[in-house]
Amino acid sequence: MDEQYGWYFTAPWDPVSVRRGDAFGFRAAADYFAELLAPGLSNSTFDARWISILSWCLQWSDVAWRNAGGGDLSRRDDQRARYAWLRPLELLWVDRTLQSGQTTGQLRGRRSIERWRKADRRLSNFAMSPDQFRRYRQVGMYGAYRVVLRTIPGLTTGDGWTPDTAARALANLVNDSLPHEAGLKLTHFENGTRWGNWSGGGEARFWEERGWKLAWVKVGGILPTADEAIRKRLPEAERRLLEPALFGAGSTRRITAEVLASAKDAKTHADLCDVLANSSTLSKRIKSSSLALLPDFTRFTDAAMSAMRELWNEINQDAANQAPTVEKLARSRELRSRLDILRHAGADWLRAPNRSEFQHQQVVTHLAESMRDALTPAEQLRVLARHHDEHGGGRRWFREQAGKVVPLVKTTDIAASDYRFRLRPICLLAAQCGVANMNAALDALAQHASDDEEGDIL
Incomplete structure (x- = not known):
């Protein structure tokens, strides 16, 4: 090779x-x-907001992972170690969404998080069994969007893990939207943390107790899109970052979306x-x-x-x-x-x-x-x-x-x-990014309103 x-x-x-x-x-x-x-999407990729949130998760988990000695992604064991720092942030965003009072949207792992919340957040690994916690890498939020993150230029460097220009900008936008107490800063990770005490199984506990312990105390700011708003445009600042990445001029995704938007008589x-x-x-x-x-x-x-x-x-x-x-x-x-x-x-x-x-x-x-x-x-x-x-x-x-x-x-x-x-994911993403009015096409697809194939099985 x-x-x-x-x-x-x-x-x-x-x-x-x-x-x-x-x-x-x-x-x-x-x-x-x-x-x-x-190209580059999946049937589970239908909320552009999660691309923004996962960019934030990738950025801050990358900081923690590198501080803990990570840096090599060439072996599967290294990739598992990298994901161990990412997974808790995905789940904390689901918790944060529920804490805000929002109960709809793409919230994979919700049932486990609800059990965890009922137990005053004292159960380990977000109330998941070891097998469920392991499988979340496949069926969780990163699993749903990993193809987008890996294949669309500007989101990661091509490895699916390392944030690139667009992802870093989205991560900063998300962080700036958070209440002051819940936003993260590099100084949070420079206070003598003994990273060896958290690596190899304690990553979830690190984020809960040290890394992002105010994730649920201070709610507000950006959240995953609720069901009732799934067809609406995202705020302009977010669209300016997402539209050129997902629907660049002349791209196949943009042309497909525009053709679907033109199908006014399709039922x-x-x-x-x-x-x-x-x-x-x-x-x-x-x-x-x-x-x-x-x-x-x-x-x-x-x-x-x-x-x-x-x-x-x-x-x-x-x-x-x-x-x-x-x-x-x-x-x-x-x-x-x-x-x-x-x-x-x-x-x-x-x-x-x-x-x-x-x-x-x-x-x-x-x-x-x-x-x-x-x-x-x-x-x-x-x-x-x-x-x-x-x-x-x-x-x-x-x-x-x-x-x-x-x-x-x-x-x-x-x-x-x-x-x-x-077709439903590309219509929803196009609507959220302001590419075109996708309502007619989405109405034609309404009989198959859930293409999120893995669903929430945890």
């Missing part, structure tokens, strides 16, 4: 216990379209995909053939998830029989209707021109062909269950065994997110 390149791991590769949103193994195809339309997510695939403006930035399959893909995957959810509902209709037979399930009129819609959407996918040239088409085509060849509702149901079992990502919902469909998880463990391409 050329010496100018290096590898940076900003999150561990341990699997999340319930991997959401890939019931059929279509994630690679969905990510392909998402990266074309909204659904699929309508927006039609507009994107047929946009002459976007085709100047993205090869038009790259998006040609987007409308057929989204309609087929939506139909597959609709049938999947209805099958799951039917399995759980009879509390006395949690493993109904295929024949019984196939008698459901609603399920039969959704399976029929799926077959028709699959036929459209199979007729799509140049489908064979799409590098991620194999798994999608496999389900479409199998549904085409299944002539009865019972056969179609078996096709759906078998494809989910063989190709789905993460924990399986159910499995056909000896003519019955056996649920494999509790009803509360299921997340039935449709396959999405970061």
Whole structure:
């Protein structure tokens, strides 16, 4: 490998216990379209305010980490040590938000923080178990925004950790918004702190007791965006820093946002995909053939998830029989209707021109062909269950065994997110940064109002 390149791991590769949103193994195809339309984002990146707050967290955790002897990010152990100083600040911002009286917004880890608060903040690691505390690196606020922080120039130096020009400016803006007692200064970290006493497990206690002990005593200033304000513009000073970073002139993200804003007649997510695939403006930035399959893909995957959810509902209709037979399930009129819609959407996918040239088409085509060849509702149901079992990502919902469909998880463990391409996040970020009026597009997406895939599981 050329010496100018290096590898940076900003999150561990341990699997999340319930991997959401890939019931059929279509994630690679969905990510392909998402990266074309909204590079550098994720379905969890929808509050620009958290980019500002996390910039502040990165700046001050960097100070503490370096004072404690850090400086090398080339090894995974070093990265874990770096994150140990960042994680408490993420959680203290959730606590600070709740302390202010705000209870909505993107607040990952909220349930644990609420337990911690009820215990007068005396429980270690914010009332999380060791496993929950470890996994917060994946499912917490930094985990939701790490791609943005790593890939968008000006936020970090490219490693996802070290604040760059834009992040430092955002961090200063956040710090200046805080009450005088809650703002941080470099002198706070120059008072003879024995860093060795806090490293290696005491980082959370350091921030609670020494580093930012007034985080919750003095509330006010910038907070994560509440649900009711999620479409509103951020203050001008913040927009001036975020807009050029996220939506630079001529950037793909800006063009996508402007095309979506122009789709005044779109009523659904699929309508927006039609507009994107047929946009002459976007085709100047993205090869038009790259998006040609987007409308057929989204309609087929939506139909597959609709049938999947209805099958799951039917399995759980009879509390006395949690493993109904295929024949019984196939008698459901609603399920039969959704399976029929799926077959028709699959036929459209199979007729799509140049489908064979799409590098991620194999798994999608496999389900479409199998549904085409299944002539009865019972056969179609078996096709759906078998494809989910063989190709789905993460924990399986159910499995056909000896003519019955056996649920494999509790009803509360299921997340039935449709396959999405970061359209809601880019619309919200564009609205917050003042790029355009995104209300029409957001109204079209309102039926899928939560694309925050990992949710608050702690």
